[in-house]
Amino acid sequence: MVRWVDLKDSLSNFWFEFKRQKTGILGVLLLIFWILVAIGAPYITEPDIPEKWRSIWIEYPKTVPPTWVGIFSGVSEAPQYVVPPEELQKYVRVEGTKVIVDIPYNMKYDVPPQDIVIMGISGNSTHKRLKPSLTLKVLRPDGEEITLVSGLKIKGTTNIQVARDSSVRKTVINWVKQKTGIQLDPTKEFQLVTTLDTLKVVFAKLSPDMLDNPQALKGEYHIILEIKTPKGTSVDLSNTKLILTGRTYGYLGTDDKGRDLFAGIVWGSRVSLTIGIATAVLTVLVGIFYGVAAAYFGGWTDELMMRFQEFMASIPSLPILILLGTYFGGHIQLWQIVLLLTVFGWVGIARVARSMAYQIKEQTYVEAAIALGAGTGRIIFKHMVPQLLPYAFAQMALNVPSAVLSEASLSFLGLGDPTQVTWGQILHDAQNAGAAVNGYWWWVIPPGLAIALVALTFVLLGTALDRVLNPRLRRL
Amino acid sequence: MGMGKYLLIRIINALIVLSIVTLVVSALFVKMAEKDLENRIQELVNSEYQSLLQQNKAPSDPEKWREERIAYYKHQFKLDRPYWWRVLYYAKRTILLDFGNTRIPIFGTERNVKNIISLALPRTILLFTTAQIIVIIIGLLLGVKAAQKVGSLFDRTLSILALITTSIPMWWFGMMMLLIFAFKLGWFPANSMPDPNLTGLAHVLDVAKRLVLPVTTIVFVLFGGWAWVTRNIMIGTMQEDFIMAARAKGVPERKVIYGHALRAAAPPIVTMTIFSLLGSLGGAIITESVFNWPGMGRVYWIAIQTNEINLVMGLTFISVALYLIGVIIADISYGFLDPRVRVGASASM
Numbered sequence: 001m002v003r004w005v006d007l008k009d010s011l012s013n014f015w016f017e018f019k020r021q022k023t024g025i026l027g028v029l030l031l032i033f034w035i036l037v038a039i040g041a042p043y044i045t046e047p048d049i050p051e052k053w054r055s056i057w058i059e060y061p062k063t064v065p066p067t068w069v070g071i072f073s074g075v076s077e078a079p080q081y082v083v084p085p086e087e088l089q090k091y092v093r094v095e096g097t098k099v100i101v102d103i104p105y106n107m108k109y110d111v112p113p114q115d116i117v118i119m120g121i122s123g124n125s126t127h128k129r130l131k132p133s134l135t136l137k138v139l140r141p142d143g144e145e146i147t148l149v150s151g152l153k154i155k156g157t158t159n160i161q162v163a164r165d166s167s168v169r170k171t172v173i174n175w176v177k178q179k180t181g182i183q184l185d186p187t188k189e190f191q192l193v194t195t196l197d198t199l200k201v202v203f204a205k206l207s208p209d210m211l212d213n214p215q216a217l218k219g220e221y222h223i224i225l226e227i228k229t230p231k232g233t234s235v236d237l238s239n240t241k242l243i244l245t246g247r248t249y250g251y252l253g254t255d256d257k258g259r260d261l262f263a264g265i266v267w268g269s270r271v272s273l274t275i276g277i278a279t280a281v282l283t284v285l286v287g288i289f290y291g292v293a294a295a296y297f298g299g300w301t302d303e304l305m306m307r308f309q310e311f312m313a314s315i316p317s318l319p320i321l322i323l324l325g326t327y328f329g330g331h332i333q334l335w336q337i338v339l340l341l342t343v344f345g346w347v348g349i350a351r352v353a354r355s356m357a358y359q360i361k362e363q364t365y366v367e368a369a370i371a372l373g374a375g376t377g378r379i380i381f382k383h384m385v386p387q388l389l390p391y392a393f394a395q396m397a398l399n400v401p402s403a404v405l406s407e408a409s410l411s412f413l414g415l416g417d418p419t420q421v422t423w424g425q426i427l428h429d430a431q432n433a434g435a436a437v438n439g440y441w442w443w444v445i446p447p448g449l450a451i452a453l454v455a456l457t458f459v460l461l462g463t464a465l466d467r468v469l470n471p472r473l474r475r476l
Numbered sequence: 477m478g479m480g481k482y483l484l485i486r487i488i489n490a491l492i493v494l495s496i497v498t499l500v501v502s503a504l505f506v507k508m509a510e511k512d513l514e515n516r517i518q519e520l521v522n523s524e525y526q527s528l529l530q531q532n533k534a535p536s537d538p539e540k541w542r543e544e545r546i547a548y549y550k551h552q553f554k555l556d557r558p559y560w561w562r563v564l565y566y567a568k569r570t571i572l573l574d575f576g577n578t579r580i581p582i583f584g585t586e587r588n589v590k591n592i593i594s595l596a597l598p599r600t601i602l603l604f605t606t607a608q609i610i611v612i613i614i615g616l617l618l619g620v621k622a623a624q625k626v627g628s629l630f631d632r633t634l635s636i637l638a639l640i641t642t643s644i645p646m647w648w649f650g651m652m653m654l655l656i657f658a659f660k661l662g663w664f665p666a667n668s669m670p671d672p673n674l675t676g677l678a679h680v681l682d683v684a685k686r687l688v689l690p691v692t693t694i695v696f697v698l699f700g701g702w703a704w705v706t707r708n709i710m711i712g713t714m715q716e717d718f719i720m721a722a723r724a725k726g727v728p729e730r731k732v733i734y735g736h737a738l739r740a741a742a743p744p745i746v747t748m749t750i751f752s753l754l755g756s757l758g759g760a761i762i763t764e765s766v767f768n769w770p771g772m773g774r775v776y777w778i779a780i781q782t783n784e785i786n787l788v789m790g791l792t793f794i795s796v797a798l799y800l801i802g803v804i805i806a807d808i809s810y811g812f813l814d815p816r817v818r819v820g821a822s823a824s825m
Contacts, residue, residue: 023639314493314803318758319795320501326780326788327504405645409762412647413780427648431766436654437666444655448648455643463639 017468024464030457038269045263053259053267053421058159059243060258061114063433065442067248070109077111080246085120085239092237099235101225103242108218112203113244115163116148116223120239123154127232131155135226136162138202141219146175146202154227154235163198163245172201173211180208253442255426256433265446267421272404272454275334279341279403280396280458287346288392291353292384295361296376302354309350317344318409325415332410334417341403349395353388360387390469397462401455408451423447486807490800495571497796502567505789506559509566512785517549575790582778582787583770589790592775597794600771603687604760607694608753614699616745619706620733626711634707638700646759650693650766657689664689667768690767694760698752705748706741713741743813750806754799 018024037044046052061080070076083091083103091103116136123132136149148162148171162168173192177184184192192211203221204214223242227235252262294305321340325332332340360366366383374382410416411424412431426447430436435443521542528534535541550556554565569575575589586592622631658666665686674682713719714737722732764773772791779787 310489311493311496314490314800315497316754316758316795316799318761319792320497322776322780323501323504323788323792326783326785327508330780330783401643405643405759408645409647409759412645412762413777415780427651431651436651436766437659439655439659441655444648444651448645448652451648452640452644456640459639459643 014468018464021464021467023460024468027457027460027462027464030453031461034269034273034454034457037266038273041266041270045260045266049263049267050419050421053264054418057254057258057260059117059119059245060254060260061245061247061249062254062258063256063440063443064114064247064249064254066251066253067246068251069248075111076109077247078107078109078113078244080249081105081113081244083242085237085241088237088240088242097229097231099225099227099229099237101227101237101240103223103225105221105223105244106219107203107216107221109247110216111247112199112216114197114199114247115161115243115245116199117162117243117245118160118225119241119243120157120159121154121227122157122236122239123233124236125155125233127230130230130233132227132229132233132235134160135228136160137224137226139222139224140203141217141221142206144179144206146172148172148202157239165198166193169193169196169198172196172198176201176211179206180210182208182211184211252446253440255429255440255443257429261426261443261446264421264426265423265450268423268426268447268450269454271334271417271420271422272407272451275338275341275407276400276404276454276458278338279345279407280399282338282342283345283399283403284349284392284396286342287349287395288353288385288388289380290346290350291355292357292380292388294350295354295357296380296384298361306351306354309347312344313347313351315344317341317406320344321406321410322413322415325410325413330415331418332415334420337407337410337417341406345399345403349399352391356388356391357384360384394462394466394469397458397465400458400462404451404455404458423451483808486804490804494797494800495567498567498570498793499563501789501792501796502570503563505785506562506566508785510555513553513555517546517553517555520549521545570789570793573793575793576786578779578784578787580782580784582775589786592787593772593790593794596771596775599769600761600764600773603690603764603769603771604694604753604757606687607691607698607760610691610695611698611702612749614695615702616706618699618703620710620738622703622707623710623714624733631707634700634703638704641697641700644697646693646697646756647762647766649697650690650763653689653693654766686767686769690763690769693763693767694756697759698756702749702752705752706745709741709744709748710737713737716740743810746813747806747810750802750809754802754806757795757799 041049059082067077067079088101088103092099092101094100116138118136121134125131131153134149134152134154135147136152137145137147139145148168149160152160170193173184173189173196176182196211197214200214200216201210203216204210205217207215229235250260250262252260252265254260255264290305290309294302294309297305321332321344324340328336361384366379369379369383407416407422408424408427411422412428414425414428416422416425416428424447427444430440430443430447433440433443524545525534525538525542547556554562557565573590575593577587578589578592579587581587582592583595586595618634622628622634625631654666657663667686714733718740719732719737722736723729727736761771761773761776764771765777768774772795775787776791778784779791
């Protein structure tokens with residue numbers, strides 16, 4: 001029987017030794033950090049990210065850098081700004097048959113937002129022809145007013161986006177022409193209708209070259225929605241939200257589907273840690289028991305088991321994993337990855353465990369146990385395996401990095417689990433979008449750093465454990 | 477056991493492994509290909525029917541005609557044979573390097589899997605051996621240096637570097653290199669596909685320039701771990717009695733290290749080289765696809781993206797075969813370098 005006092009004593013001894021390993025302490029701190037991130041994922045971000053991840057994030061800007069880049073570049077670009085339905089209600093007022101929503105927006109950036117998006121306006125009509133109609137205006141700090149959309153009929157639930165709409169572009173160009181008195185040649189105007197960055201002009205200082213070189217006009221803007229509701233019609237704004245799509249987004253920017261990369265990184269830690277730890281524990285357990293069994297039985301069984309071990313050792317895992325990935329229809333689920341990595345991972349440990357178990361088997365106390373008539377199970381589990389535990393623990397930590405890297409590699413090749421958010425898949429999408437070549441650094445650097453940091457966490461832990469638990473292996 | 481006999485046993489062992497892997501892989505492959513082929517037969521019969529319709533030669537009994545055609549193609553594709561027969565058939569074809577064709581041409585107009593691989597393989601070997609030679613040289617030099625000054629700042633820096641670089645996915649580091657040197661600084665081309673219009677020296681220079689980034693990536697990620705292994709083996713050797721004896725009789729330190737210690741440490745170092753070379757092949761292959769280097773990795777990427785089963789099968793077989801050849805070479809070199817060894821080197825792996 002293991003006595004509690006002994007256990008406590010050996011634990012405190014272990015901690016005394018371990019405390020002196022600086023790298024080990026760093027590893028422990030990093031591990032705590034990762035566990036907190038993984039557990040806190042739903043609270044740090046939103047709880048439905050894995051489901052949301054598979055869709056396209058309409059309301060979000062596409063491939064924009066993080067907000068904090070402005071600090072380094074000196075040019076502040078507008079971040080995402082959302083007026084949620086509850087807040088929007090505060091700006092609603094009714095004047096007769098008109099519903100007016102007047103939303104103030106303090107534009108204090110060098111580059112204004114990309115787009116004005118209004119989501120979830122629903123119009124109801126009991127009348128045959130009459131429909132509620134919407135007019136969208138922007139009132140500028142210099143007192144000017146631009147009507148971007150006028151008289152848009154609302155049928156059912158509608159979303160409105162203005163920046164890429166060519167008729168909005170025309171309206172804006174005409175407004176500029178009227179205000180500044182410039183003339184445009186038709187080819188230029190035609191070109192502008194298809195390429196103009198609308199909102200840069202809407203939020204620009206009035207000047208003759210504001211179409212080519214808009215300078216942002218900072219100050220308090222008002223985005224005004226006027227909805228005419230003729231008799232028999234009504235408009236429901238209870239689910240309406242206003243989004244000023246940012247030029248930058250959040251802590252880590254977005255990818256080409258508008259997905260928030262910070263949320264991806266946070267959620268990816270779960271998969272990485274789960275796969276890494278599960279695979280490492282399973283691998284080591286299988287390896288240890290295989291090795292111990294081979295050593296205990298010896299003779300023909302040992303020979304046979306070691307032949308099989310050699311066979312497994314001479315199969316390169318990655319090509320086979322790729323083939324199996326294609327076999328499973330191009331996607332390997334998480335538990336399948338764990339299983340496959342275990343199947344190919346235990347061989348090295350089994351060999352070492354076997355040679356260690358052979359030494360233990362020769363010890364007199366094992367001989368005594370056999371002489372006393374102890375059963376196979378008792379000898380293996382009670383007398384041999386516990387001796388190997390220190391080695392096993394160090395190996396578990398040391399096996400996590402390779403499992404993490406293998407999973408990331410498979411995901412990177414596009415063979416990962418599509419229902420999960422993984423760092424490898426984020427990098428796979430980045431590679432497909434040519435992120436490195438196009439300079440989307442915020443899309444490439446964080447996932448890889450995260451993978452490397454998780455791997456490093458366990459390398460640090462493993463080497464420290466190895467030094468403490470296996471003093472015989474201690475290097476100079 | 478003599479060297480010849482030992483070698484023979486290793487080769488037979490490798491062949492057994494190869495044939496078992498081929499069988500297992502064929503079993504999977506036949507299952508995968510079955511669905512693929514059935515879809516293709518449907519498509520073929522449909523298009524045939526359409527063209528007959530257009531020529532006004534539509535069969536009087538479409539259902540019966542259809543069944544006949546499907547049966548004909550099933551016979552053509554050997555789908556009417558039992559499962560185990562097809563597995564053996566494919567295994568035999570695979571061993572004879574006959575992998576069939578891909579649906580979409582790769583590398584221009586090439587559709588034969590065997591030709592695609594024979595185009596890609598030399599490129600992979602070129603990239604990989606270049607990088608590996610550099611890794612070995614740098615690693616050996618740094619490792620020996622660290623072993624000489626154990627515990628020094630240099631030694632510790634090297635150890636930390638080794639810890640960090642082994643944690644980095646090589647292909648991600650490749651993306652970082654692209655981001656910095658191809659996008660930001662514009663020093664090297666982002667695409668590694670050699671310019672087909674160049675010949676002679678210009679072609680060699682072009683390839684060399686495109687090799688710089690991938691080679692640097694592989695070298696950076698691998699050299700630390702490699703130096704660390706060399707260091708540890710050297711430290712073990714430096715404590716042996718014969719080193720003390722050599723020092724005692726006044727052999728210069730340089731000669732002690734490079735003549736006596738490194739020579740004695742050579743067998744494990746060489747084996748470790750070959751095994752680490754084989755182990756890093758996977759990562760290097762994925763790295764290739766990051767740089768669009770038209771080698772095995774690129775072909776793997778395309779094969780997975782377009783679900784080319786024949787190609788995946790061919791690539792798997794070739795990779796396994798190459799790996800086994802590497803294992804045999806490791807064993808032989810160990811046997812040659814260390815006369816004490818009677819059992820294979822893989823015994824210690």
